[in-house]
Amino acid sequence: MSGAARFRLPRPRSAAGKVAGLVGAAVGVAAAGLAAGVATERALVRRFKTVSADRYADEPFGEQRYDEAFRLEMPDGTDIHVEVVEPTRPVAGNPTVVLVHGFCLDMGTFHFQRKVLAERGEHRIVAYDQPGHGRSGRLETGEYDLTALGHTLRRVIDRTSPEGPLVLVGHSMGGMTIMALAELYPEFFADRVAGTVLIATTGGLLAETKLVAPALLGRIGSPMLYMVSNATRYGGTVIDKARRSTSNVAWLLTRRYGFGTPNPSPALVSYVETMNSRTSADTVTRYLRTIATHSRFPALAALAGAPVLVVVGDKDMFTPVVHSEEIVRRLPHAEYVKIPDSGHVVMLEHADEVNAALERFLEDL
Numbered sequence: 001m002s003g004a005a006r007f008r009l010p011r012p013r014s015a016a017g018k019v020a021g022l023v024g025a026a027v028g029v030a031a032a033g034l035a036a037g038v039a040t041e042r043a044l045v046r047r048f049k050t051v052s053a054d055r056y057a058d059e060p061f062g063e064q065r066y067d068e069a070f071r072l073e074m075p076d077g078t079d080i081h082v083e084v085v086e087p088t089r090p091v092a093g094n095p096t097v098v099l100v101h102g103f104c105l106d107m108g109t110f111h112f113q114r115k116v117l118a119e120r121g122e123h124r125i126v127a128y129d130q131p132g133h134g135r136s137g138r139l140e141t142g143e144y145d146l147t148a149l150g151h152t153l154r155r156v157i158d159r160t161s162p163e164g165p166l167v168l169v170g171h172s173m174g175g176m177t178i179m180a181l182a183e184l185y186p187e188f189f190a191d192r193v194a195g196t197v198l199i200a201t202t203g204g205l206l207a208e209t210k211l212v213a214p215a216l217l218g219r220i221g222s223p224m225l226y227m228v229s230n231a232t233r234y235g236g237t238v239i240d241k242a243r244r245s246t247s248n249v250a251w252l253l254t255r256r257y258g259f260g261t262p263n264p265s266p267a268l269v270s271y272v273e274t275m276n277s278r279t280s281a282d283t284v285t286r287y288l289r290t291i292a293t294h295s296r297f298p299a300l301a302a303l304a305g306a307p308v309l310v311v312v313g314d315k316d317m318f319t320p321v322v323h324s325e326e327i328v329r330r331l332p333h334a335e336y337v338k339i340p341d342s343g344h345v346v347m348l349e350h351a352d353e354v355n356a357a358l359e360r361f362l363e364d365l
Helices: 014-034 038-049 108-122 144-160 171-182 187-189 213-220 222-245 247-258 266-278 281-292 297-303 320-332 351-364
Strands: 068-073 079-085 096-100 123-129 166-171 193-199 308-313 335-339
Touching: 068 144, 079 108, 079 144, 096 108, 096 171, 096 247, 108 123, 108 166, 108 266, 108 351, 123 144, 144 171, 144 281, 166 171, 166 351, 171 187, 171 193, 171 281, 171 297, 187 297, 193 351, 247 335, 266 308, 297 320, 308 320, 308 351, 320 335, 335 351
Parallel strands: 096 123, 096 166, 166 193, 193 308, 308 335
Antiparallel strands: 068 079, 079 123
């Protein structure tokens, strides 16, 4: 541009534009603060990733064999990505294993469990991505609801496994989804469910968590949730870009809060952080209310007629040990496995121990 600089008056902005601008400004301030320590963050990430032996450095995360993959359309229009693995050495009467993942993750959460079960080849495996996660579609309007997730699980089962016994395996929000299914269809557990595995989950003691956001949101109620939800709806893409631009921070936070081992596998941390980053800010906020208000202890009664395995890491900061202990108190016949030096993603961080417990559980059914 030659000569004097030319300026244009800004165009009038809509209410949505103003909200997006405010969100963008807030994100910009946060990003600026984080940028002040970016050199330190990069140095930390480089140091943590430079380990002499990372047992999972060459693990093909995200690559799993399947015999059928399809998209199941829900009544609200959301498409659910489903994968089925058929047994290579089928055993008559063996239950189908249904894997239900947690919040901000996807079916890859069960990478090692699916891998070992597929290698054994004795069980049929069903895995799917929860709405708004992984390769499943997002809800068009409104908030996500655990009751709806329970209906989604039922539809996945009806489509993939209309007959025969089942073992339901749920991690975190996946365990809550199983409880929602039990609340909706208690008779289904009596008729079809041969066993339930609850990993790092809760029946409702969210106030006990060390990370106070869910409990706090449960107390402050609708007005704040409405504001947060609308802010991310209008400015969600801005927030998601900011999250990607501060990937070093995200990696460090994942390492700190997702794991319990002093020196977790860098490849594992990266894998979990990748799953987290794929979950949009809009999806995250639209799940907050249903997670914060989850309370389904009475639904656990439906699980009492069949074996239950409860697994938790002793350093879980999202659903601490007290959550699993309360489930076991209400289901005293349950087998309880507490794994030392493990955080919330216990089935990835200590896959060998979780796999051993899962295989033993299946063998004893």
